[in-house]
Amino acid sequence: MFIAHLPAGYLATHFLAGEKQNRQSLVAVGLTCSALPDFDLLWFYLVDDRQTAHHEYIFHWPLFWLSIALIAWIVARLSNRRALGPYILVGLTCLLLHMFLDSFAAEIYWLRPFSDWHLNLVEVPAGFGWWVLNFVFHWTFAAEILICLAAGFVWWRRKSLRPSST
Numbered sequence: 001m002f003i004a005h006l007p008a009g010y011l012a013t014h015f016l017a018g019e020k021q022n023r024q025s026l027v028a029v030g031l032t033c034s035a036l037p038d039f040d041l042l043w044f045y046l047v048d049d050r051q052t053a054h055h056e057y058i059f060h061w062p063l064f065w066l067s068i069a070l071i072a073w074i075v076a077r078l079s080n081r082r083a084l085g086p087y088i089l090v091g092l093t094c095l096l097l098h099m100f101l102d103s104f105a106a107e108i109y110w111l112r113p114f115s116d117w118h119l120n121l122v123e124v125p126a127g128f129g130w131w132v133l134n135f136v137f138h139w140t141f142a143a144e145i146l147i148c149l150a151a152g153f154v155w156w157r158r159k160s161l162r163p164s165s166t
Helices: 003-015 022-046 061-077 080-101 129-134 139-161
Strands: none
Touching: 003 080, 003 139, 022 080, 061 129, 080 139, 129 139
């Protein structure tokens, strides 16, 4: 997945946030979390020198994010900050959506650290010298474009239906 993480996160957040008063901050959390697993690319390029596939890092382990969300939810409940619940839900949804989308054309280790079982629904063949082109010219990229178009339409529709402030 190259270009659809943010648009997919926007779509998920749009439907989860509805017309809540804190919609803008929920969208900010959703967009951040929809891209957050790929922050491990900094480590991949700057420290690890591309020795380990970045989908093997802890930021791409769904159980890691489920654990973080559970801890955040428990802390929010114990500290009587129940208003954080929607943020935790949106964040976790977008994090898991990121890894679900990555599972289409990359290996995601859904049960790590307990198992090395991974899900990779579609194998993208290496037919081009520059690896990016293998993905851009694969049919899964059309699905990414559709996600982007859907997010753009939802954003435009929401904006056009909003009452004018003038």
